[in-house]
Amino acid sequence: MKLNIALLAGDGIGPEVIDQAVKVCDAIATKFNHEISWKPALTGAAAIDAVGEPYPDETHEICKNSDAVLFGAIGHPKFDNDPSAKVRPEQGLLKMRKALGLFANVRPTFTFPSLLDKSPLKRERIEGTDLVFLRELTGGIYFGEKGRRDGGETAFDNCVYTREEVQRLAKKGFELAMTRSKRLCCVDKANVLETSRLWRETVQAMEKDYPEVEVSYEFVDAVAMRLVQWPNSYDVLITENLFGDILTDEASVISGSMGLMPSASLGSDIGLFEPIHGSYPQATGKNIANPMATVLSAAMMFENFGLLEEGKAIRAVVNNALNRGIVTEDLAEENNAYGTKEVGDWLAENV
Ligand code: IPM
Ligand code: MN
Numbered sequence: 437m438k439l440n441i442a443l444l445a446g447d448g449i450g451p452e453v454i455d456q457a458v459k460v461c462d463a464i465a466t467k468f469n470h471e472i473s474w475k476p477a478l479t480g481a482a483a484i485d486a487v488g489e490p491y492p493d494e495t496h497e498i499c500k501n502s503d504a505v506l507f508g509a510i511g512h513p514k515f516d517n518d519p520s521a522k523v524r525p526e527q528g529l530l531k532m533r534k535a536l537g538l539f540a541n542v543r544p545t546f547t548f549p550s551l552l553d554k555s556p557l558k559r560e561r562i563e564g565t566d567l568v569f570l571r572e573l574t575g576g577i578y579f580g581e582k583g584r585r586d587g588g589e590t591a592f593d594n595c596v597y598t599r600e601e602v603q604r605l606a607k608k609g610f611e612l613a614m615t616r617s618k619r620l621c622c623v624d625k626a627n628v629l630e631t632s633r634l635w636r637e638t639v640q641a642m643e644k645d646y647p648e649v650e651v652s653y654e655f656v657d658a659v660a661m662r663l664v665q666w667p668n669s670y671d672v673l674i675t676e677n678l679f680g681d682i683l684t685d686e687a688s689v690i691s692g693s694m695g696l697m698p699s700a701s702l703g704s705d706i707g708l709f710e711p712i713h714g715s716y717p718q719a720t721g722k723n724i725a726n727p728m729a730t731v732l733s734a735a736m737m738f739e740n741f742g743l744l745e746e747g748k749a750i751r752a753v754v755n756n757a758l759n760r761g762i763v764t765e766d767l768a769e770e771n772n773a774y775g776t777k778e779v780g781d782w783l784a785e786n787v
Pocket of ligand 2: 681682685
């Protein structure tokens with residue numbers, strides 16, 4: 437297969453972890469006879485510094501004309517501490533999600549047998565955890581009208597959802613549940629929020645089309661609690677944009693390191709694949725960041741092309757590295773950490 441992949445390394449540790457994923461993908465291409473053509477493009481603070489815009493038109497053109505986007509990370513502290521900044525790196529990611537129609541963010545959380553004791557949660561709580569969040573990505577409070585009034589003394593962010601936006605996300609949730617254990621949890625705050633009542637009502641109306649799927653409805657605050665009490669009681673969870681943002685960060689620590697969790701953003705022909713961690717400024721350029729989340733995001737990319745064996749090969753080599761302790765400092769025993777690049781080299785050589 438011939439694949440054109442837009443490569444958006446972004447900020448912070450983005451370029452370092454992306455380099456490792458590229459090595460692994462190239463090794464997969466050689467092994468399985470594919471041809472990958474990488475199309476690097478600017479995004480985030482790196483793009484603001486270069487051209488004044490976090491998602492330049494040129495980058496959008498490259499993404500639009502690719503089969504998928506592999507993304508590193510976005511964000512820079514110089515913007516975080518400046519609430520008055522008009523242009524922010526994060527706007528690039530939001531603009532890209534909207535422009536590419538990526539309304540469904542797939543964020544799995546699973547455990548690795550060799551890492552059960554790395555998790556901050558007790559082994560017996562997390563053993564067997566294998567859940568997937570489907571987070572709505574192009575609506576809700578992130579994209580509603582925002583602004584100031586009363587001479588700047590009052591601020592507002594509107595949360596808006598249409599039935600159609602809920603339906604298309606929920607449809608993906610039901611379909612995913614059908615391929616798994618047929619359990620779907622709709623996460624909302626329907627006791628308080630009108631948008632949540634629309635979510636609940638819409639999902640309830642869809643239940644009849646998927647009679648085999650057992651649907652539960654839970655409030656977001658209760659899910660936040662049960663997620664760390666009994667994560668292995670969940671399978672597929674669907675939720676709106678902001679709840680999904682928060683809960684998936686929470687869920688990511690279950691596996692033992694946020695540096696392990698991949699994600700896919702889907703909705704149109706072009707998927708975007710990225711680690712769920714951020715730009716980790718403190719680690720930038722130190723060759724210590726864990727590249728595995730990005731490498732596993734590449735596995736999701738191959739799987740989304742229907743190249744299941746390729747995805748499996750990547751997952752297998754990551755597991756193999758974890759079992760042998762070929763890991764970065766977030767997972768290493770004292771003084772036994774490998775560098776970002778060394779982990780990437782090992783994965784590419786052993787794929
Ligand atoms: C994420 C990130 C983004 C989000 C930021 C960088 C805009 O936290 O992908 O979860 O909030 O969606
Ligand atoms: Mn987030």
